[in-house]
Amino acid sequence: MLLVACVWGGMFASESSTSTEVVLTQEKLELIEQNLIIGLESNIPSLQASAALVMRQVRSIATQYEFSLSVIPLMRLVRTETNDATVRMAAAIALHELNSARGDFAIARIAKFEENPRVKKLLQAMTYERGLENNLF
Helix, strand or coil, X not given: CHHHHHHHHXXXXXXXXXCCCCXXXXXXXXXXXXXXXXXXXXXXXXXXXXXXHHHHHHHHHCCCCCCHHHHHHHHHHHHCCCCCXXXXXXXXXXXXXXXXXXXXXXXXXXXXXXXXXXXXXXXXXXXXXXXXXXCCX
């Protein structure tokens, strides 16, 4: 995570004082994704949640980058019912933001069988929102 913080901080250090545009190269984005995956796969719930939320923030800046390597670790966090509900919800939010077909399918399937009411409600809302975006309703 330290490397992510350095790269994240470095993004803004290269900006001119008048520019608000953040420049991220493909190489930097790959490095950020690799480090965030390490955070997602850790055994520390707060690190997992933070990595998921940072991924969501980076995705909002770098919309052209797909974060395709992150889909499976995020799906694993959302699917595993023994994980803390907050971690599962943070992972679901990040997964939803990635807008991948595999992630959307996983969110919809998990929502059908979820027992935790908070997680279930969030997943159902995401499934409904994606359905509206794709004109399925």
